[in-house]
Amino acid sequence: xxxxxxxxxxxxxxxxxxxxxxxxxxxxxxxSMGYLKNLHQQVAVEAFKNILSKPFASxxxxxxxxxxxxxxxxLYLIVINLQVLGHxxxxxxxxxxYLETGLAEKQVRVLRNQARDDQxxxxxxxxxxxxxxxxxxxxxxxxxxxDALGFNPLPAVLELEPRSSFPxxxxxxxxxxxxxxxxxxxxxxxxxWVERLDAITGLVEQFALLLSSLLAVMxxxxxxxxxxxxxxxxxxxxxVIKLVGGTDGFVALPFLYMGIxxxxxxxxxxxxxxxxxxxxxxxxxxxxxALYGSSFDVLGPDFTLVLSLIFAGxxxxxxxxxxxCYRHLRGMExxxx
Amino acid sequence: xxxFDNVTKRYPGGHVGLDQVDFHLxxxxxxxxxxxxxxxxxxxxxxxxLMERPTSGSVAVGGHDTAKLSRGQIPYFRRNVxxxxxxxxxxxxxxxxxxxxxxxxxxxxxKQESAGRVRxxxxxxxxxxxxxNLPLELSGxxxxxVGLARAVVNRPPLIxxxxxxxxxxxxxxxxxxxxxxxxxxVGVSVLIASHDLALIARMQRRVxxxxxxxxxxxxxxx
Numbered sequence: 001x002x003x004x005x006x007x008x009x010x011x012x013x014x015x016x017x018x019x020x021x022x023x024x025x026x027x028x029x030x031x032s033m034g035y036l037k038n039l040h041q042q043v044a045v046e047a048f049k050n051i052l053s054k055p056f057a058s059x060x061x062x063x064x065x066x067x068x069x070x071x072x073x074x075l076y077l078i079v080i081n082l083q084v085l086g087h088x089x090x091x092x093x094x095x096x097x098y099l100e101t102g103l104a105e106k107q108v109r110v111l112r113n114q115a116r117d118d119q120x121x122x123x124x125x126x127x128x129x130x131x132x133x134x135x136x137x138x139x140x141x142x143x144x145x146x147d148a149l150g151f152n153p154l155p156a157v158l159e160l161e162p163r164s165s166f167p168x169x170x171x172x173x174x175x176x177x178x179x180x181x182x183x184x185x186x187x188x189x190x191x192x193w194v195e196r197l198d199a200i201t202g203l204v205e206q207f208a209l210l211l212s213s214l215l216a217v218m219x220x221x222x223x224x225x226x227x228x229x230x231x232x233x234x235x236x237x238x239x240v241i242k243l244v245g246g247t248d249g250f251v252a253l254p255f256l257y258m259g260i261x262x263x264x265x266x267x268x269x270x271x272x273x274x275x276x277x278x279x280x281x282x283x284x285x286x287x288x289x290a291l292y293g294s295s296f297d298v299l300g301p302d303f304t305l306v307l308s309l310i311f312a313g314x315x316x317x318x319x320x321x322x323x324x325c326y327r328h329l330r331g332m333e334x335x336x337x
Numbered sequence: 338x339x340x341f342d343n344v345t346k347r348y349p350g351g352h353v354g355l356d357q358v359d360f361h362l363x364x365x366x367x368x369x370x371x372x373x374x375x376x377x378x379x380x381x382x383x384x385x386x387l388m389e390r391p392t393s394g395s396v397a398v399g400g401h402d403t404a405k406l407s408r409g410q411i412p413y414f415r416r417n418v419x420x421x422x423x424x425x426x427x428x429x430x431x432x433x434x435x436x437x438x439x440x441x442x443x444x445x446x447x448k449q450e451s452a453g454r455v456r457x458x459x460x461x462x463x464x465x466x467x468x469x470n471l472p473l474e475l476s477g478x479x480x481x482x483v484g485l486a487r488a489v490v491n492r493p494p495l496i497x498x499x500x501x502x503x504x505x506x507x508x509x510x511x512x513x514x515x516x517x518x519x520x521x522x523v524g525v526s527v528l529i530a531s532h533d534l535a536l537i538a539r540m541q542r543r544v545x546x547x548x549x550x551x552x553x554x555x556x557x558x559x
Binding site: 034035038039236237239240241242243244245246247248250 | 386388409412413414415416420426427428439440442443444445446447487491
């Protein structure tokens, strides 16, 4: 009469459903896929409703998790934007030739003609000292400073644009070729700047990784604590479920879903925060890039970021809930005994 | 169905819950467990439910030596024992239907699949028309009957009851006892802990009496 085989479930799992039907409980085969799907669906929905039933407290919880997610997410955005700045800087690095002050018109023309005839140079721009000054005054509102100076300190600049197929490792030679020409004081490759940017980007990236792992621990602890409080408040219910034969898994399932929901809620809030910040920063950046005479879009959260945030939210939520359930459900049992 | 063999339960701190208790409850038997409070009634029931483990001696239930059951097997074991508590232990945020369905849901039935058996159990205790109510909308006697329905919905071969009539007046108490007798008549073993001596006397069944953890009466069946 006592279904012995069901108790020895681990050894004889296949026997359990047959045992059921022997007991006249014909239809349900225990833990069939349909049943599990049904159970998970139901528990997930109930856990979600549970969170919604205390909107303010739940929102604060999600916000705390959201802030923890938003920090590394912002750093990630900074990294990808710096990378775009570095690699997407209109293809080839340019060479800037700073000319002697007061260089005669004729000599400038010689240089321009050389650049025009050079097969390796696709194009060039001449910025006279006067043009340079005007640009500065318009955009940087520094007119006062230059007025006080009484003269124009800016050199004329010839910007050379190497042809797009020019091998990058030969750029140094090209630079030397123009550096030694008469009238040229200094020649610079924009690439130095790009390399420095790359180094900074790398640093920010490492910092973001480090910060992410610290904040991941924080999220796990936060969610673990929230789940612990919920386990405590539902102690009576848990004990009833255990007494009528609920397994640890059955008891823990609502709490695991709770952890997942909190993690996902935090991730969504983090995304919203990041989008808002991006919109705010964007307007500032537009002014800045206008200064450089270039257009540059601040990249918002990309597919990778959205996906990793959602994934991290769910996973860290589950981890926190699992750790908390394991500790507190066991602890509860010992107290009950 | 239940075999206690020289069972002693000593709690940390020295309190002795049970002292060398021997008794058998046969399959299909109904018996009362009595004694003043603190005599060990609850300890005895907890040992059967595996909420406690004996300090020494052996407890076998339904042919299983409970000492051999691992932690993971306990839930499956408990599904074969229906329990009724003095304070009902219903979940107040769920309907009567959901409360009674709980053991079936836990055992792996969907709500649809369990509906028939839930209604049959509710019908047995005369509460078929209250399935949509919440527990607190019911009287104490009705709540206890819901607890009873939940204990039998899984058709367990053994039912344990801990002071099932503790909070009820004599008339309601007799009704509850009548229900236990009904279940017993279809072959279910029943063990009821109670200190209501008058009620027990009226029932004229086997009585196990505990005193300070020792079984002083009723070791052998009538």
